[in-house]
Amino acid sequence: MKRKRTISLNSSSITTRSKTRAAAAAAAAKFYLPDDCWESVFKFVINDKSKFKNRRYLNSLSLVSKQFLSITNSLNLSLTIYNGSRPFLRRLFQRFTNLTSLDLTWYDRDLNKLLCQISRFPLNLTTLTSLTCSRVDSLRSGDMCLIADCFPNLQLLDLSYCSYVSExxxxxxxxxxxxxxxxxxxxCSKIELHGMNFEVPNLEVLNLSRTSVDDExxxxxxxxCRGLLQLLLRSCYVTERGVNYVIExxxxxxxxxxxxxxxxxxxFVASMLLSRPSLRxxxxxxxxxFSVTEREFFKRHICLVY
Known part of the structure; x- marks a missing residue:
C-alpha cells in the first residue's frame, strides 16, 4: 500500500510541475514583446547623453537573457579599441553590427597593421560615420589612405594632437x-592646407586651432568650404585680411x-557682423x-560676442 501511495504522490507532483510549466509558457506567450518593442523601451529608459552611462546600462540589461543580449548588441553604436582588443576585432565587429563610431585614441601600437586588418574583414562598415584618432602619434600618410578606404561614409574625423599627420x-x-x-x-602644428584646391561641399565644422594655417x-x-557653419582658429597666425576671405x-x-x-x-568684430549677418x-x-553702444549693436544682430 505504501509503494502505491508513493507512486501516486510522484505522479501528482509531476502533473503539478507540468501544469506550472504550461502556465508559465502561456504567460510568457501572452506577455511576449518582439525585439523592436524591447529596443524602443531600452532607448526610452537609457535616454542619457553620456555614452559611458549608456554602456553601463546596456551591460546590465545584456545579462538578463539571450534576447536582451542580442538587442543591446544592436543598440551599441560606439566602440573604443585598446591595445588588447586587436585579437578580438573580428568578433567585436560581428557582435556590434550597427556601429557608427570608432575610437582609436587609446591604441598606441602599429595603426597601419590595425587598419589593414580591419580593411580585410568581410564586413559592412558603411554604417560607421565617426572616427576618433586623437593623440595617435603613429598616424602617417598611408594610414589616412586606409581610413578613406575603410570608412568611405565618414562624417566626423577627429585627428587632434596628431603631431605627425601629413597634409x-x-x-x-x-x-x-x-x-x-x-x-x-x-x-596638428604642421598643418597648413595650402593644397586644398578642390571643393569640400559638406564640411560644416573645421577646427584648425594651434595649427600653422595663415591667410593663404x-x-x-x-x-x-563655402558651406562652413563653424570655424575655430584659436592661436593661429592669421590676419584680418584672411578672416575677411572667410567672412565674405x-x-x-x-x-x-x-x-x-x-x-x-x-x-574688427563690427565689420564682420555687417559683412556676414548669419554670425551668431x-x-x-x-x-x-565692449562699450554699451557696441553691446547694443551685437544684440540687434543677435550675436554673442565675448
Missing amino acids: EGILQVLRRCCKLRHLNLAN TLYMISQS NCTQLREINLRGCCKVHAS EIIVPSLRH
Whole structure:
C-alpha cells in the first residue's frame, strides 16, 4: 500500500510541475514583446547623453537573457579599441553590427597593421560615420589612405594632437570622404592646407586651432568650404585680411573662434557682423570690455560676442 501511495504522490507532483510549466509558457506567450518593442523601451529608459552611462546600462540589461543580449548588441553604436582588443576585432565587429563610431585614441601600437586588418574583414562598415584618432602619434600618410578606404561614409574625423599627420594624407581623406561634415585638426602644428584646391561641399565644422594655417589657408577654405557653419582658429597666425576671405565667401557661417589670433583686432568684430549677418557667436582675439553702444549693436544682430 505504501509503494502505491508513493507512486501516486510522484505522479501528482509531476502533473503539478507540468501544469506550472504550461502556465508559465502561456504567460510568457501572452506577455511576449518582439525585439523592436524591447529596443524602443531600452532607448526610452537609457535616454542619457553620456555614452559611458549608456554602456553601463546596456551591460546590465545584456545579462538578463539571450534576447536582451542580442538587442543591446544592436543598440551599441560606439566602440573604443585598446591595445588588447586587436585579437578580438573580428568578433567585436560581428557582435556590434550597427556601429557608427570608432575610437582609436587609446591604441598606441602599429595603426597601419590595425587598419589593414580591419580593411580585410568581410564586413559592412558603411554604417560607421565617426572616427576618433586623437593623440595617435603613429598616424602617417598611408594610414589616412586606409581610413578613406575603410570608412568611405565618414562624417566626423577627429585627428587632434596628431603631431605627425601629413597634409597630403588629410587632403586624401577630404577628396575621398565626400560626406565629411566635421574635421578636427586642433594642435596638428604642421598643418597648413595650402593644397586644398578642390571643393569640400559638406564640411560644416573645421577646427584648425594651434595649427600653422595663415591667410593663404583661409583663402583656400573660403573657396573650397563655402558651406562652413563653424570655424575655430584659436592661436593661429592669421590676419584680418584672411578672416575677411572667410567672412565674405562662407555665406552660412554662424560661429568663429579667434581667441589668441594676435594679428586680428577686436574692433574688427563690427565689420564682420555687417559683412556676414548669419554670425551668431564670435570669440574675439583677446578679452575686451565692449562699450554699451557696441553691446547694443551685437544684440540687434543677435550675436554673442565675448
